[in-house]
């Protein structure tokens with residue numbers, strides 16, 4: 001007789017503990033101060049919309065949600081908060097390699113309560129999913145985390161093994177290579193555009209610009225050792241689709257979308273290339289607001305051209321929601 005699969009509850013209760021957390025990996029702090037994360041991204045209060053949107057997508061795509069959900073890389077709980085509230089399954093395992101992030105998420109969830117699923121917190125690095133039981137999870141959810149994982153192909157293969165048939169790996173806010181390359185190409189023309197307007201680049205501006213261009217190049221390249229970098233990769237939907245298919249997962253890609261777009265009030269968070277580009281430079285690459293204002297003015301025509309090319313369809317592909325669904329039967 002085949003062995004009876006272990007239940008989620010039995011598995012959770014036999015996991016080792018470390019400083020009060022369930023332990024699936026050694027702890028590893030984030031490369032930047034965890035407590036500053038929300039300030040950098042302007043997050044001021046818990047908001048369930050991101051997780052609510054993910055759960056709406058589960059219903060729309062008829063993804064199995066009767067089993068436990070696993071979140072990888074919870075950070076400060078931006079996705080976890082709504083997932084904990086709206087996930088219809090019985091159990092929710094929230095993980096991150098950084099105990100400081102786990103604590104921030106736990107505080108938020110416990111303070112703002114009213115959540116149906118049972119919650120568990122574990123230290124987990126996605127590069128070692130090997131010990132997790134096969135077919136345990138209906139949903140594996142990530143937001144802005146895949147690009148931190150070293151071995152993406154191994155990760156997709158492991159998720160395919162962990163998922164139940166009909167379940168899905170749901171990933172949002174991941175950087176797409178073609179859109180970031182377009183941003184870098186536009187950014188390379190900033191010095192010439194400012195010079196033509198009689199404006200000298202300040203050394204601090206050149207430093208930020210060089211940092212952005214180096215980041216794009218590093219993330220595009222696939223022949224480097226990225227072990228020690230925090231942010232590692234950009235993706236193409238085509239490549240992720242192929243990786244998924246090799247492990248029995250079928251890709252549905254929603255270009256330029258965020259999970260929150262699928263929850264009330266159903267507002268598209270991506271407006272257009274120019275607005276994403278300018279916001280990204282200021283808040284993610286720390287360009288000062290005066291520099292960003294000059295870019296807005298003096299690259300106006302170039303930015304307007306790209307916006308116009310996408311006036312009737314989503315794009316360019318800078319980010320999006322990736323749903324890799326495990327087919328009812330297949331090689332995974």
Ligand SMILES: C[S@@+](CC[C@H](N)C(=O)[O-])C[C@H]1O[C@@H](n2cnc3c(N)ncnc32)[C@H](O)[C@@H]1O
Nearest residue numbers: 073074075078098125126127143144145148149
């Ligand atoms: C950009 S933050 C995103 C946090 C959160 N998901 C959000 O959307 O705000 C990336 C997260 O991935 C986690 N992370 C980094 N490397 C990881 C890895 N190898 N496995 C799992 N999580 C990782 C970080 O600790 C951090 O919480």
